[in-house]
Amino acid sequence: MCDYPEEIKDGLAALETDYRDFQENNRGANGFLFFAENRISGRSVAIKFYCGEPGERQHDEPRQLAAISSPNVLPILDARMVSDEWGYFATPRCLDGDLDDLIEGFPSVHCAVDAAIGICRGVSAIHAERMVHRDLKPGNIVLDRGAPRIADFGSVRALDEGEETTHASGHSVLYRPPESFGTDTYGRGGDVYQIGLITYQLLGGALSYNPEAYLNRREWKEYQEIEDQVDRSLYVDGVIERRACAGRLLDLSTLPPWVSGAARRCLNELTEPDPSKRISTVSEAAAKLTQVRASMQDWWWDAGSACVTHGQTRIEVRPVGDGSYEAFQIKNGTPRRVRGKRKGSLQQVVQQLP
Amino acid sequence: MVVLGVEFSASDMNYVAIRSDGDSYEIMTSNRMTLGGTRDRNALVAFQDAVKAVLNDVDPDILAIKGKPESGKMQAGAASLKMEAILLANTPCAADFVSGQRINQTDDEAPSLYAYLQPALKTAVAAFRREIG
Numbered sequence: 137m138c139d140y141p142e143e144i145k146d147g148l149a150a151l152e153t154d155y156r157d158f159q160e161n162n163r164g165a166n167g168f169l170f171f172a173e174n175r176i177s178g179r180s181v182a183i184k185f186y187c188g189e190p191g192e193r194q195h196d197e198p199r200q201l202a203a204i205s206s207p208n209v210l211p212i213l214d215a216r217m218v219s220d221e222w223g224y225f226a227t228p229r230c231l232d233g234d235l236d237d238l239i240e241g242f243p244s245v246h247c248a249v250d251a252a253i254g255i256c257r258g259v260s261a262i263h264a265e266r267m268v269h270r271d272l273k274p275g276n277i278v279l280d281r282g283a284p285r286i287a288d289f290g291s292v293r294a295l296d297e298g299e300e301t302t303h304a305s306g307h308s309v310l311y312r313p314p315e316s317f318g319t320d321t322y323g324r325g326g327d328v329y330q331i332g333l334i335t336y337q338l339l340g341g342a343l344s345y346n347p348e349a350y351l352n353r354r355e356w357k358e359y360q361e362i363e364d365q366v367d368r369s370l371y372v373d374g375v376i377e378r379r380a381c382a383g384r385l386l387d388l389s390t391l392p393p394w395v396s397g398a399a400r401r402c403l404n405e406l407t408e409p410d411p412s413k414r415i416s417t418v419s420e421a422a423a424k425l426t427q428v429r430a431s432m433q434d435w436w437w438d439a440g441s442a443c444v445t446h447g448q449t450r451i452e453v454r455p456v457g458d459g460s461y462e463a464f465q466i467k468n469g470t471p472r473r474v475r476g477k478r479k480g481s482l483q484q485v486v487q488q489l490p
Numbered sequence: 491m492v493v494l495g496v497e498f499s500a501s502d503m504n505y506v507a508i509r510s511d512g513d514s515y516e517i518m519t520s521n522r523m524t525l526g527g528t529r530d531r532n533a534l535v536a537f538q539d540a541v542k543a544v545l546n547d548v549d550p551d552i553l554a555i556k557g558k559p560e561s562g563k564m565q566a567g568a569a570s571l572k573m574e575a576i577l578l579a580n581t582p583c584a585a586d587f588v589s590g591q592r593i594n595q596t597d598d599e600a601p602s603l604y605a606y607l608q609p610a611l612k613t614a615v616a617a618f619r620r621e622i623g
Contacts, residue, residue: 206546208539246526250536257539260546419547422540423521429536430501430524 144168144185147218151183166290171229180229181213186290187221198225201289203265208258210278210287230285235274239337244436245394247282248338249429254284255334256422259327262286263418266295270305270322272330274337293322300324309373310343314381314409325411328421332406333386335425339399342390347372350379383409392442393483398431435486442482446490453485461485491621492518494550495614496577498558498570499606501525503541503577506603506610507548508618515618517600518548520607528568538576550583554617556609557587586617 140148148158148170155172167186174181188194198215205211215225238251255277262269271291278287291305301323304316313329316322337343344350347369351359355375362368379385386407388400402424408414415421435444442453442461450466451474461482463474477488493515494507506520523540526533555574558566566574578585596612596619603611 206542246532246536250532250539253536253539253543257543257546260543264546264549417519417547419540419544420519420521422543423523426523426526426537426540429533430526 140168141187141222143219143222147185147222147224150218151224155181155183180231181226182229183224183226185218185222185224188223190220194221195223197289197292198223200265200267200292200294201225201227203267204258204261206258206261207283208254208285209261210285227287228280230278230280230287232279232281234279234287235277235284235334235338238279239274242340242437243338244434245339245432246429246434247436248335248340249425249432251284251338252331252335253422253425253429255286255331256418256425258284258286259331259418260422262292263324263327267292268295268302268322268324269327269330270302271307271311272327272334273308273311274334277334295323309376310345310347310385312377312380313411314377314383315411317377317381323411324418325414325416328415328418329407329411331418331421332403332415335406336386336388336391336403339395339403340390340392341386341388341403343386347376350375381409383407392435393486394432394435394442394444396428396431399428402428442486444489451489453482453489463489491552491618492548492550493552493554493614493618493621494544494548495554495556495610495612495617497556497609497613498566498573499609500567501528501569501573502606503573504607504610505544506600506607506614507550508611508614510618510622513622515615517603517611519544520603520610522606523573525569525573528572534572534576537573538580541577542580545580545582550581552617552621553577553581553583553585554613555585555587556593556613557589586620588613588616592616592620 154175156175157173159171161169161171167184170183172181172183186197198212202212210227213226217223259269269292276288277284291307293302295302301321304320304322311330311333313326316326359368359371362371405415406421433444435442440455444451452464452466453461454464456462456479460479462479463477463485464471465474492507492509494505497504501524503523507518508515509518525537558570560566593612593616596616598612598615599608600611
């Protein structure tokens with residue numbers, strides 16, 4: 137802990153009276169994040185140190201976090217200043233990881249939609265206070281006993297009286313809504329767009345975090361000719377911006393075959409590049425997602441097989457070599473081929489099932 | 491004043507929110523929610539989360555629910571009763587159960603709304619008219 141500013145070292149030393157077992161966490165952007173355990177209650181907490189010029193907006197993040205009351209927004213436990221510029225706030229530590237961990241584990245269909253609806257609930261509480269989040273992405277949403285909790289409030293902005301938009305955030309170009317590039321404005325519809333991208337990822341859609349993955353052959357060639365790292369980064373950001381504005385960031389063909397037409401239409405409506413045609417409120421998004429949930433069976437992946445339960449019977453669509461799949465019915469632990477169903481691609485086999 | 495009108499139909503909750511500063515009103519939002527299963531805890535929690543998102547967004551002064559009998563030949567189904575319970579448990583305001591008779595006295599319709607949303611609109615309007623006398 138020797139590379140931190142003196143104020144943080146002093147702050148940590150003072151915190152040792154009440155907390156123990158400090159661990160650094162390198163995921164905390166815009167500050168320094170530590171995990172610790174309260175010496176009396178034994179509760180695990182996350183402590184974030186943040187820095188800001190003294191002034192009206194210095195403590196925006198903890199104040200905004202404290203203003204929201206929702207089970208899908210991380211509550212604030214304590215906040216203090218350690219110097220004129222540095223302060224910290226503590227929140228509960230969520231031990232289940234973040235949404236990126238959930239996405240990597242291929243959640244079941246219903247688990248994915250339930251997480252998206254939970255995010256809508258949290259964002260609706262933020263919007264009700266006339267604030268916009270501006271940086272919703274899987275890494276900023278933690279999981280607490282399965283429920284999503286919006287955690288990072290570093291980009292949250294209050295909308296001025298009579299205004300429906302504010303400036304766009306410069307964070308996470310991948311999740312920036314198209315309208316924010318040209319006009320540098322961001323409204324509630326921007327948060328809806330970001331929920332759409334997250335829902336797409338939760339349902340199994342591919343959205344690479346490697347910026348180079350978005351380059352086509354010509355762009356790759358141009359990119360290789362750029363020497364300066366900053367210019368390279370700006371070039372890739374431009375490519376992602378063009379894709380987002382053209383509505384080509386999502387590739388719905390990467391979604392698993394059990395993702396229904398209703399779900400695909402909903403994803404298109406959530407991520408529509410034109411904000412006037414996009415679903416405009418998170419409550420509307422939540423309502424649509426309940427319909428999407430009801431339109432799909434609860435498929436999940438298990439060791440390379442796609443599984444679904446029909447009553448007491450489990451159906452597994454297993455790979456059987458040469459890239460094809462076949463449906464098996466598992467009853468009392470014994471697999472049997474499902475009668476009348478042919479081998480084929482995953483999509484072909486899934487579509488044959490009731 | 492904001493009134494959230496709700497009608498339960500099978501496993502759907504149709505809602506229309508209206509806002510008024512006087513005798514007339516405007517439609518704020520409308521939509522349909524679906525309960526995925528009546529004995530599936532996760533489906534009920536997801537429905538509750540969606541209901542809470544609507545309540546946060548609309549912030550109603552009155553919740554108007556199209557009344558359905560809880561017993562008899564015309565009784566509401568399990569899904570309707572569970573959705574109604576979730577809505578009532580989460581609403582921040584008073585609830586007005588609007589009878590079919592009161593709804594029939596309202597001939598308001600909005601051509602911009604789907605047919606399945608018209609009963610929810612009429613429910614909201616009936617509650618609004620009673621409130622303003």
